[in-house]
Amino acid sequence: MEDVPPRHVQQPAAERGTHRPHLDARVTAELAAVLSGARRRALRDGDRQIDTAHLLHTLLESDPEVRAVFDGPQVARLLGYLVQRAIGYGMRWQTTVEDSGAVPMLKEPDGWSPAAATALGAAYGHAAGRGDACARGLDLLAAMVADPESRAVEVLGRAGVGVRALTERIAAAGAVPSSR
Template sequence: MDDDAGFSAELTSALGGARRRAVRDGDRQIDTAHLLHSLLEHDPLVRAAFAEGSQLARLLGYLVQRSIGYGLRWQSGVEDSGALPVVTAAVTDPRPAPDAQAPLAAAGAPVIAAQAPPAACPLAEGFSPLATAALDHARVRAAARRAEGRARPGEPARGVDLLAAIVADPGARAVEVLTRAGVDPLALRARVEAGLDVRLPGGGSTC
């Protein structure tokens, strides 16, 4: 993926890692669980969004069991719950469906206002429908941040944008993994929306 794809260097590396893991494990598509695992490996800001080190260690320990355990039942299916819209030229509101947004609003997570969506992700081939929608939603989230003056013009989507997108859908495989590892997806997204997406631990800005 090149810079024109609209993703940060860390997110680009994570996408490459997710693709390699899916190929290595013989999975049909790259799904949100692949994306979550690779984001944790490649993006320190994503790791910082977790409440404590033990929580992160438990999650990583669960993720590595995929190829020999729970992930085997996913190999014959397609990840697509439909709660996150796939962003296309015909879509004017990139927000999750109302029933998906309700629990997020209850958790205090802000909702991104509707706006003209960016071009669809050019590297979505090989991704599950839900993962494809999450990638496009991450770019929408980054565009909203730029429009609100919370990011520099041209700043690409980052790993935390994708993290927020993949945990927004309760049907995502990443959400199942998080839940089984004892991580509350709603609390995680609320932490991202509250500001952990702009600063690393210790106060250093990512901008």
């Protein structure tokens, strides 16, 4: 029996659309699982693209190093807010692309939002600055909070998390150089 190639090959979300196809090539296994989880979350939520709020939600759920830079009650408030978003509170986001305006909904996310793609690229830069080959969760968190227009920063603000203090805790954890 001859092997027949598949008629349709499903591409990972990061490879579809016009956004950088190499985004998940240089991450730790743990961060790769976060990226995959964020994609599943966007699909489940019916969102057009994987955005920084999907990434933040998945980071908080699965990365103990990320949770450690937050105060305990902050993690609970953040997860509560993000769950509300996932079950409908954030429906206004479902028909928009982060930083790109309104677009029609699709059945599958077609890639990373521009802000998420930029954050992933910056996370690689943070890792390289430390001399590491792979980015980790704190690198991604640091990059997301550096963009004041990201949905992750909006979520942090709504949950009462001070971005400046969080940035200092991330730097103290060694993810990025201190701004002092």
